[in-house]
Amino acid sequence: MIFETHAHYDDEAFDEDRSELIDAIKEAGIVSVVNIGASLSSSRASLELADKYPFFYAAVGVHPSETGELTEENFKWLREACKNPKVVAIGEIGLDYYWDTPDRAVQKEWFLQQMELAKELKLPAVIHSRDAAEDTLKMIQSSKLESVGGIIHCFSYTKEMARIYMDMGFYLGIGGVLTFKNAKKLKEVVEYAPIERLVLETDSPYLAPEPNRGKRNSSLNLTYVAQKIAEIKGLDYETVLDITEQNARKVYHISEL
Structure with a gap:
């Protein structure tokens, strides 16, 4: 029973x-998939997938690198889209200073507005943060986003x-x-x-993941991630699958099948 959260x-x-x-994917035991919006068009596509496949859910939101497309008018569509019962989160939203476009002021403005939307609708947030550790954390803390919680996607920062x-x-x-050989910091986390x-x-x-690094990824590769977690933490593989599935259901407020 594997839950694909992103x-x-x-x-x-x-x-x-x-x-x-x-x-x-379904035949392989992936019981739930959350397809994540990264733009207005991909949010629409995520809704279509969630409507088509019973085990799919959607997150709607605009990735920081795509926030230049947002206006007050199309932001209203985003709010309306959240009324779809298959929408389980706002995301992915956040800050990306690696690509650093659009400018940081635009990224911050729409990150804040999307966090406010998450709180308004009582939906968790899926957070994208790349090379923006300090500003992301400050904005999340000042907005009190912990009231709805969420997932720090592709976590890449320190254990501190x-x-x-996690305390939030x-x-x-x-x-x-x-699974990458150079992922020392993430393995410590x-x-x-x-x-x-x-x-x-x-x-x-x-x-x-290894051994398929560089190839197109799919949820079929989640077994490699779960096996590495089990190895690092000294846990049984099935235990990792069970607990991470329960965690995903908690954060996304999805009841048992």
Whole structure:
């Protein structure tokens, strides 16, 4: 029973075999998938996937690198989209100083507005933060986003920062990077963090784990991530699957099947 908390099956990388792959994912024991919006168009596509496949859910939101497309008018559509019962989160939202476009003021403005939307609608947030550790944390703290909680997607910071987020009630999204040989910092975080604060994710089609690094990623690769967590924490593989599934259901407020 594997819960995929973060994927992008609307991505063009899946255009040729999307339906076949989604069928294979279900047959492989992936019981739930949250397809994550990263723009207005991908949020619409996430809703379509969630409406089409019973085991799919949607997060709607605009990635920091896409916030230049947002206006007060189309932000109203985002709010309306959240009324769909298959929407379980606002995301992915946050700050990205690696690409650093649009400018940071625009990213911050829409990060704040989307956090306010999450609180207004009482939905958890899926947080994207790249090379923006300090500003992301400050904005989350000042907005009191812990009132709704969420997932720090593709967690890549120190175990000290992990502790701060976990103390606020957030979960850490752990994906294929954990299997990389140079992922020392993330392995330290996983060793340190309680299993009750970790969720499995792929960020498909990106960040495929070893031994498939560099290839198109899919939820079928979550077994490698779970196995690495089990190895690092000295836990049984099935225990990791069970607890991370329960964690995902808690954060997304999805009841048992």
